[in-house]
Amino acid sequence: MPDVTIVLTIFDKFLKILGLIREGKIKRDEKIDQGLQALYKALNETKSYVASLGEGNARNRIKEHDIAYMWHEASVPIRHIDPDLARRCFLKGSYWHEPESWSEAQVEESRIALDQVLDSIKSLLLKT
DSSP states (O other): OOOOOHHHHHEEEEEHHHHHHHHHHHHHHHHHHHHHHHHHHHHHHHHHHHHHHTTTTTOOHHHHHHHHHHHHHHHHHHTTTTTHHHHHHHHHHHHHGGGGGHHHHHHHHHSSSSHHHHHHHHHHHHHO
């Protein structure tokens, strides 16, 4: 018959391991949520800005730089979840720093058009 102290020690260590696993999952879920929130913010701000341009409003370089920053910021937490999407978010930020230097073909080839990024976000949301 095993010593009760040994059994309790093993059980205690097992519970600690389960706690660490649970804590790790909670932190991972929090990172996913932070990444998705940053993505939604960048996406919504971009869509609003593009809509304002479509209504005839003048370009706003400060707003474009803010949007670029949001896309770059969103790329950081997403890199742990979806490296390809993180790369594309970074490229999207680069686009907003100098949109006039990007052709439609480059945007399409880089897969950074708003609808393409939105589709990737939806896929990511369904996977997590």
